[in-house]
Amino acid sequence: MSESVPPTAFSTVLRTASSEEHAAAEHSSFMGHLLNGRLGVDAYAQLSGQLWFVYRALESRATELAAHPVVGPLIDPALLRTAALERDLTHLLGADWRAQLHPLPATAAYAARLEELAETWPQGYLAHHYTRYLGDLSGGQIIRGTAERTWGFERKGPGVEFYVFAEIANPAAYKREYREKLDAAGLAMDEVERRRVVEECKRAFTMNGAVFADLDTRYPLSA
Template sequence: MSALPAAPAPTAVPFSVQIRETSQAQHTQAESSAFMSRLLGGELGVAAFRRYTEQLWFVYRALEGAADRLAGDPVAGPFIRRELFRSGALGRDLDHLHGGADWRTSLRPLPATERYAARVMEVARDWPGGYVAHHYTRYLGDLSGGQVIRSTAEKLWGFERKGDGVRFYVFEDIANPAAFKRDYRDRLDAIPADGPERLRIADECKRAFDLNTALFEDLLSGDFSR
């Protein structure tokens, strides 16, 4: 009697899939937050959009402030892409949203923003894999769902299409966002980390989305009259 053929070896789940599926619940909670739903529904007005943009300034300064130091790191280095950087665009948007007033001296982070930025700086200093988790949740979100925010803001508040006020969402140096995202996921799949470390990075993605949700909660409780 001939032997039965051996069963095929199980195929490992790509890390880009693992990281997405592990943090899916937290991702959904963040994108469906009351603040974002009311903002995109037109309930909160342009002042709330400005406050949100202000808080992003602190998060991206934390992310991009560590980029030069991590550029040569074997884990984080492959993700440091200058065409992703948003601080310059955020500054230009805030100049527009503040009518040219000097916002840099008066801007303050909300408590949730402060915790968010502090966590980004902590992992950037001590744990490159954790930095990748925050990099992934922010920049791939900007390239994807961020475009919905941009187009809605243009319609609701009359910003010039891809102009001042919404330049944060415009990646002028990325000609093909879909191809760029595929390449980014390939880099995730190739990250030099073992199974336990990959689980740890995926868990940090969950934390990143939770920090973003907390920021939305702080924003929702804010005064948008100023």
């Protein structure tokens, strides 16, 4: 009698299924030029500004979602980024930074999708929660290091606070625990729902890449 094969962990399913979309966003022209120092601090400031619209939408209903039986265990105040982004933007653009920012079309669509999911489909919201925060804890640290070296920001100081998770002492351990919670969330869904979340995870990376593409059009070097 053959032994049954345990199901693949949901976090692994999400990572594997979205790898193509993840790579496309990660290797966009805008991010490539930003990370190799070919774009100026203005481009970095504009990226931070667009992220503010995204995170304001992502986090606007976090307190309510903390009570959700599936999503709630992954909601953690230590992850919240909006306040840190606002401090960075004050440093980058000055006290009137709000008046200087306007969401690009892809950013507006992204934020609208996050607001819609938080209200109508928390499991789908979870796909974006995963792509954003684990990305910030991982590849986001490369962006922070580049910004510090290229534009002389104080290490983990004003201008890069968005990428600094001061309340998370051990990011590697935190990411392992997050994936375990994500796996538990997957077990709480049926197969149809899991497949829908996988598709939403792909969409999350695609929407993130669309923001980079819109930013790309603002800088001739990226053309």
